[in-house]
Amino acid sequence: MMARQKGVFYLTLFLIVGTCALFFAFECPYLAVHLSPAIPVFAIVLFFFVMATLLRTSFSDPGVLPRALPDEATFIEMEIEAANGNVPAGQRPPPRIRNVQINNQIVKLKYCYTCKIFRPPRASHCGICDNCVERFDHHCPWVGNCVGKRNYRYFYLFTLSLSLLTIYIFTFDIVHVVLLGKPCGLLLCFQEQWGSPVQGAALPLRNADWHDAARLACSG
Numbered sequence: 559m560m561a562r563q564k565g566v567f568y569l570t571l572f573l574i575v576g577t578c579a580l581f582f583a584f585e586c587p588y589l590a591v592h593l594s595p596a597i598p599v600f601a602i603v604l605f606f607f608v609m610a611t612l613l614r615t616s617f618s619d620p621g622v623l624p625r626a627l628p629d630e631a632t633f634i635e636m637e638i639e640a641a642n643g644n645v646p647a648g649q650r651p652p653p654r655i656r657n658v659q660i661n662n663q664i665v666k667l668k669y670c671y672t673c674k675i676f677r678p679p680r681a682s683h684c685g686i687c688d689n690c691v692e693r694f695d696h697h698c699p700w701v702g703n704c705v706g707k708r709n710y711r712y713f714y715l716f717t718l719s720l721s722l723l724t725i726y727i728f729t730f731d732i733v734h735v736v737l738l739g740k741p742c743g744l745l746l747c748f749q750e751q752w753g754s755p756v757q758g759a760a761l762p763l764r765n766a767d768w769h770d771a772a773r774l775a776c777s778g
Contacts, residue, residue, distance in 0.1 A: 564702050566699040566700055566702065567616060567699070567700065567701060567702030570612070570700045570701065571612075574605075574608060574609070574612070574720070577727065578601070578605050578723075578727070581601065581727050581730075581731070582598065582601070582602075585727075585730060585731060585734050586598035586601065588734060588737075588738075589730055589733070589734060592737060593733070593737075597730060600726075601723075601726060601727070601730075604719060604722065604723045604726065605723065607715075607719050608716065608719045608720050608723050611712050611713075611715045611716035611719060612701060612716050612720075614709070614712040614716075615698075615701045615703060615705070615709050615712040615713045615716050616701045616702050616703050617703075618703075618708060618709045618712065619708050619709070620691050620694075620703060620704040620705060620706035620707070620708055620709045620710075621681075621691050621692035621693060621694075621704075621706035621707035621708045621709075622687075622689045622690070622691055622692075622704075622706075623673065623675060623677065623678075623681060623689070623690040623691070623692055624675075625672075625673040625674060625675065625690075626673065626674035626675050630674070631674035634669075634674060634675075634676075635674075654668070654669030654671075654676075655667065655668060655669065656669070656676045660679075665679055667679070670683050670690050672688065672690075673689070673690045675690065677690050678692060680692070680693045680694070681693065681694055682694035684697050684704050686704075687703075687704050689704070691704045691706040691707075692706055692707045692708075693706050693707035693710070694706050695710060698713065701713065701716070
């Protein structure tokens with residue numbers, strides 16, 4: 559079901575899996591021992607829920623309307639030409655619209671020149687997927703698929719759970735830094751966290767220099 563442009567979807571997978579992998583590798587072991595083992599457990603459950611909703615949104619049918627068969631398309635074209643008559647050369651043909659009565663109300667169905675069908679209300683043609691989608695909301699490049707009638711609920715759950723996972727990881731990252739910085743300051747905390755950007759900016763310093771500076775900070 560995915561569209562031709564899949565690069566952004568793979569970037570989404572990389573960002574989610576990479577961020578969670580770093581959190582599980584460097585934060586969760588400390589938090590599970592010093593706070594609660596429920597922290598990594600809930601993070602794992604939330605991570606799998608995010609991945610499940612993402613894959614369900616990406617690989618499920620958003621509500622693609624089947625195109626007309628060649629015989630059906632020919633018959634519809636003949637009906638339209640018979641209704642509109644011959645259009646003089648150089649003039650724009652009238653819009654192709656069919657009036658349908660639904661619940662005692664007249665609804666106008668627009669004709670799709672690509673799919674050769676009259677689209678139902680709230681349906682639209684996606685230029686990226688090249689399909690008419692029922693209750694079309696938008697095409698999301700982050701999931702690599704259209705968002706429509708059949709996968710809108712999964713897309714909503716994905717965005718909601720991903721926001722919760724982001725807040726969860728960010729919150730416990732701050733908690734981890736605070737807990738490490740309590741005994742003797744943040745200097746030793748950043749030295750112990752070898753993945754910290756602070757150490758990347760101070761690579762010329764030796765590890766012994768970091769320990770000496772941290773002890774001096776703690777003592778006075």
